[in-house]
Amino acid sequence: MIVCVAVVGHQNNPLYIQSFTEADDALKLHHIVHCSLDVIDERVNNPKKSGTTLNEAFLGLLYPTLNYKVYGYLTNTKVKFIMVTTDLDVRDTDVRSFFRKFHAAYVDAVSNPFHVPGKKITSRTFGESVGNIVRSYTFN
Amino acid sequence: MANYLAQFQTIKHSCDRVVAAVEDVCDLWPTVKGLFEEHQPLKRAFLTNKTRNPVLVENLPVEFILTTDARLRSRFPQEQYLFWFREPYATIVLVTCEDLDEFKNILKPRLKLIVQNDEREWFIVFVSKAHPSNDQATKSVKKVYAKLEVDFSSKKRERCCKLDIHGPDTNFWEDLELKITECIRNTLDRRVQFYEDEIRKLSEQRFMPIWNFCNFFILKESLAFIFEMAHLHEDALREYDELELCYLETVNMPGKQREFGGFDSEDDQAALLKPGFKPLTQIVQDDSFREFDFRQYLFACQSRLLFKLNRPFEVSSRGYSFVISFAKALTLHESVLPFCMREVWVITACLALLEATASNHHDGVVAPDVDKEFYRLQGDLYSLSRIKFMRLGYLIGYGTDIERSPLNSACLSMLPWPKPAVWPSLPPDASSEVLEKEKTILQATSRTKHFGIQRKALPLEPSVLLRVANRRRASLSTGNLPEMFDGRQGFNEGSGLEASPRTPSSLKAPPMSRTNSSPGNFESPLDRPMRLAEIFVAAEHALRLTISDHDLLKTLSSIQDFETKYLNLTKGAAENYHRSWWKRHGVVLDGEIAAVCFKHEKYDLAANSYEKVCALYAGEGWQDLLAEVLPNLAECQKILNDQAGYMSSCVRLLSLDKGLFSSKERQAFQSEVVNIAHSEIKNPVPLDVSSLITFSGNTGPPLQLCDGDPGNLSVTVWSGFPDDITLDSLSLTLVATSNTDEGGQALKSSAATVLKPGRNTITFALPPQKPGSYVLGVVTGQIGRLRFRSHNFSKGGPADSDDFMSYEKPTRPILKVSKPRALVDLAAAVSSALLINEAQWIGIIVRPINYSLKGAILHVDTGPGLKIEDSYGIEMERYMETDSDAGASTAETSVEDSPDSPERDSEVLQLSDGKIVFSEWASTVSSILWVPVRALSEKLPRGSSSVTPLKQDILEGMRTVALKLEFGVHHNQIFERTIAAHFTDPFDVTTRVANKCNGGTLVLQVMLHSLVKANLIVQDAWLDLQDGFVHGKSDGRPTSTFFPLVVSPGSRAAVVFSISLEKTMSSGKDLQLQESILNIKYEIHGDRAAGAHKPVDADQSGADTERRDLVFKSAIVLQRPVLDPCLTVGFLPLPSDGLRVGKLITMQWRVERLKDLKGSEAVDQQHDEVLYEVNANSENWMVAGRKRGFVSLSEEQGSRVVISILCVPLVAGYVRPPQLGLPEVEEANVSSNPPGPHLVCVLPPLLSSSYCVPVKL
Missing domain, CATH: 1.25.40 (Serine Threonine Protein Phosphatase 5, Tetratricopeptide repeat)
Known part of the structure; x- marks a missing residue:
């Protein structure tokens, strides 16, 4: 299941971070998301290594750890979407479509004229729509 | 074939290099062996790799073995094929011969026999023992060698080379190397081809039941080994990779249930870098190998080759993935493996990889980004082992020592517990250890954070260990589980416990007493649920069984050792991450190190x-x-x-x-x-509080100030403090937008300020600023010894705390100080003249130019000749601006209209000390000040006539008023101006004698020219005549019916007086009046807004009741007419044909005595002579004769004389003729005819015909 989704701004500042665990352990997910920025930075700064993947927004699996997976997605405005899931068998296509929907929701949220770009997203509607997207993706 | 496995292993271990067989035909090998081995290894060998591409191999070692050697003898043919890799790759035939016959008869057949075996790659080394000095021998050796070459070399291939023992050998060794290389290459190709064919055959049967992986493995590894021997490591690596792929493909084939392995002693220590850790025969199982060992073996082979290829980076990266995937495999078999085998294996694997790769890695050998990637992998390996190590530590009760940081929580709480089939149970004699642990658990108190921060600790457990451990015990019913959760907050604060159903009663009960109260549980520890301490002790015992590595065991033996190892791993991970791209990982790990440091x-x-x-x-x-x-x-x-x-x-x-x-x-x-x-x-401590205290200007337009004005700037300060906070001081700098480098001026607020949480409005007194626009700069202040400053400009809201990484510069100016400009204008309201010597209103227009004149003070200082009439107040009215072309009349009406408006717009002010204070209403509108003044002039105006023309003096009536206006908030603005006012008499008087009557009566015309812009009404006029004149018939006044006479502005009027000369006047009498005085009584009807007007006092006293007429006096000089001319001078007519230039004429004057001078006392000498003088313009006239002289004229009345002067006119035109003057006679006594100057016409000269040529038409 998806335990955490996050939107990180182009200065690597968190814009939106939401965990979907029952336990009160959001901070560790903050940590995971924050550290995964290292991987995104590395990929963005070394386009040679990542090869063709930079041509698309989806960054793929960031962390090949034993127990959870971190996926990344980078928009043209260098806003990063990060998703942490505990599902170990995840198809890339599912993640891709998840991010595409997430991106769309984000675009809706920042198109709000009252939203200040670069500031945290506080829109409740955004939170709801992200929640819906997350719930609709239980990868297996 | 699997039977050959053991043999294969031994053979593989025994030979590690390419073998070249030496067929020593002539017992030469002992002689040349040293030389041959000296030239080892082959420096440059071009070999062919699996893809048939040439590869340069440097320093390829070759072992020379005699064919007679035991190692090459007595092998079965089948073995030969199977272990072909150890067979010689080249056969060197060593021969020598000095006799041609011997060669032909003995050596050649023998050689033919040796080389007939096609399978061998061979070549002949002919050793020449002939000494160079021995010509005979050298020659025969040459012949034999030539013959040898003919017999054994072909065009395709040179198979012979000659070693001259005594001669120079430079070319031989290169030749030999080439030949050996060629042989090796050919043999290699053939054998690779053979093995590939075999492997292909086997691969095709891969999914058949008869498939035997061991056979495949032997072939594949043989091939790999061939490549490895030939130093074609890349190819060897590829073989191993293929082997691994094939193994993974077949090992997990359904249907075949194989043993996983991992039960041998020391299996917990990863052997992933030790290829020879276990003999292959030990791990073989049926037709394949045990996964646990074989995968490690394959990885070990691969990493060996990678190290040989000098690619430690790849070992790391492959190693990390291998550890991960292998750990997954271990997870699958966890239930059968020893307790925590997986964790232990991962730790040892990571440490082994780290050690091996670190010693093989040298900085700067590879590209920098590969270097960074390498360090990242090292960091990953370190942190992976760190996680597993922490897990082990937790399981044996060192969890209290593990910081519940987000990092550790993320690592551990998402890592499942080990899942052994049965949780290890408590060994029988462990009760003391249990008590010990229990004590530690109870003693461990969670460190309360500073500031009394209460925070729920992050979990280190994926779920409640107590429950997991007890559930996995076969004999336990989970029904009484909740009772286990007693109040061990010290250890189980995390969310893991939070999820458990904690009953309030169990919280209250102390753990020991409660357990004692149920003695049934205590008696049979196998049946009752284990307590946490028991779980820890059981785990510790189980781990002791699992772990075979003493070092690792020691690190878990005490909490200090655990901590040391933990710190080592953390430091290792942090350092490596710091050297990689992953700085965040490194820094976060630094935080973990910090936690340990803190504890110590x-x-x-x-x-x-x-x-x-x-x-x-x-x-x-x-x-x-x-x-x-x-x-x-x-x-x-x-x-x-x-x-x-x-x-x-x-x-x-x-x-x-x-x-x-x-x-x-x-x-x-x-x-x-x-x-x-x-x-x-x-x-004092300087501190940036930008994120805590923010400020902004008030919304709306910026404060606008004029140059030099002070003001009050109010600024909103947002305080992020939770309570009121008292600031000792607070100041604000303003930064000019035009000039950013200059630090702005600091504005200090009043002494102590209390900031409420949230919004505060602070007003700063603003001293006069330079012109320009200003934005908010920095807020600084002081709290005790704390000097804080804030750069953060908030956009009218509380600080957005998430963007304190970039300070937003305020762009909107808060203050605009305009450039120096006119703020007010003072001008005279009326440009036309006022009445002199009368109290007149002088108008001063005060026009504020977008600036308030509130409380302004006007200093009025009149210049010389002007006096303010103190007795009257100063009137102030609203002044309506009018268009320049609308004229004064509209201004007049608008002033009259204005009283309708509710605003007060006129009042009377009093002048005190030369100052007038403006009223409120006049602060923004233009106003006009009417100041009553009187211009003083002692001088009596003089009339003018043709005789005494009026000399106009502009400055005569000019008076100045110096004005100084102090205005602005603090009267800081000063405007000074001197305005000029023009004063004049009402009339300009011109007189002339209009007619001279016979009776001596003169008609004196007095022309009055109005000088003011007002209607003058002449009520009366009379003359006070000077001596020698008397009034005519009347009383000296014009007929009264003509009055009142209205003189419009700028127009003229005339009054006629008849006067006559006083007959009785005697010359000897003193003159009483030098001049006549013209008195005119008049009224004036004018508007003060236009010019001259009724005097102020007249206005004041009421115009109707008591009218005080104005009297204008003007002096008029009357000259007595020449009544007794003694002499008359007559200009005699000129000739009728006129005057011409150059024509001589005679000017004649007749001088006649009109009076008898005999009786006159005044005449004293030379009465009979008259002095004459001819005045002529010498440019016009040439005068001949005496110009000045005396002519005799009898004293008697009627005597006359004619004075003639010859003149020649010099210019044509109307010119003044020469005049005859009588200098000794007073002008009054001379009557001239014509009386005044006159002109005569002078014609141009006649044309001179002599210069003309007649023109015939």
């Missing part, structure tokens, strides 16, 4: 590391994480007595998102700040 009271180290972590989180705005670390840093700083740092940390804590701390905590932060600020700090 190495506060300075801890503070350093915490500082880094805080900087990382703060830099990117991860406030939640920052809120976790920052209190730790603050605590370190407090212990270290770093007051500045501590205060800064407190301020940073305060500036974090308000939701992150409770208000109580925030109040604690604030009180710390205030306490320290007011404590005895030596030096």
